[in-house]
Amino acid sequence: MKLGFVLILIALNVLCISAMGQGSENPFGSATSDSVSLKGDIYYLPEGASSLPDFSSLTPVGSIYTTVLDIPTRSFTSGFPDVTNRFEWFAIRYTGEFNVDMDGDYAFRLVSDDGSRLFIDGKKIIDNDGTHPTQSVSGNAYLTRGQHSIEVDYFQGPREEIALQLFWTPPGGSEGIANPQYTPSTTQSSPISNLKFAGNPVLIQSRFGSKGNFELIVPLATGGLAHFWRDNDASDMPWKGPTIFGGTDKYDAVTMIQSNYGSPGDLEVVARVGDRLVFFWRDSGPSLAWNGPYPM
Ligand SMILES: [Ca+2]
Numbered sequence: 168m169k170l171g172f173v174l175i176l177i178a179l180n181v182l183c184i185s186a187m188g189q190g191s192e193n194p195f196g197s198a199t200s201d202s203v204s205l206k207g208d209i210y211y212l213p214e215g216a217s218s219l220p221d222f223s224s225l226t227p228v229g230s231i232y233t234t235v236l237d238i239p240t241r242s243f244t245s246g247f248p249d250v251t252n253r254f255e256w257f258a259i260r261y262t263g264e265f266n267v268d269m270d271g272d273y274a275f276r277l278v279s280d281d282g283s284r285l286f287i288d289g290k291k292i293i294d295n296d297g298t299h300p301t302q303s304v305s306g307n308a309y310l311t312r313g314q315h316s317i318e319v320d321y322f323q324g325p326r327e328e329i330a331l332q333l334f335w336t337p338p339g340g341s342e343g344i345a346n347p348q349y350t351p352s353t354t355q356s357s358p359i360s361n362l363k364f365a366g367n368p369v370l371i372q373s374r375f376g377s378k379g380n381f382e383l384i385v386p387l388a389t390g391g392l393a394h395f396w397r398d399n400d401a402s403d404m405p406w407k408g409p410t411i412f413g414g415t416d417k418y419d420a421v422t423m424i425q426s427n428y429g430s431p432g433d434l435e436v437v438a439r440v441g442d443r444l445v446f447f448w449r450d451s452g453p454s455l456a457w458n459g460p461y462p463m
Pocket of ligand 1 (some may be wrong): 280281324325327329
């Protein structure tokens, strides 16, 4: 073997090793903790396992974090960098809290290879358990506006194909990858008191909920904008949020309306940064994502 070729092989090998070492990204989630994600605890299964385990009898070997479950059918041999190199005979239990903005029937669809299950508020909505190629099972849950718990259990049996996708269809919406606003599990009863604000806030009464909820946008002292909403249908009218958006610009003032785009209506925001105006809009669903800033 020529020396040059050997050196190239060694260089390639070093590249591969360093790429693996840096790689906290993974189709199942990142090893980096994020307080507003689903947390996935990873468990080892015995070889030959043909269904989801009794998680209560197992100890997790590590955790990953993600905001969506969107792994179409693919091969998987990389394992979980920084956690474990296991790529078959493992299970993941994802748990988190999420908010929905309106009451109604939500359809869910769980696609997996191998088995999976979906629980909302502790109730089993979908059972897609067992060793099988990619298979889709649907279920429904009536959800009231506000916070709900979610759990998705998944296992990968024998090598090497995997799949795990959670879709949802909010009331009146169309199907997409479920991308709810996850709430930190440490949410305080008054989340507004936990942040430092600057500039002028804006408050409107929206068409969300039966009475119309309050929607508040306020500039953060550290940059960006925080969106809070008050659930006016709940007896204790709790403030929820924040959803933080707008990057790191420092905003001086904000104004907002709820428009007739989308249903029940997108939130439209104009904010001032120094002597410039920028525009944002928030989709009514299913993503409830803030879009912008767009220069004006
Ligand atoms: Ca499999």
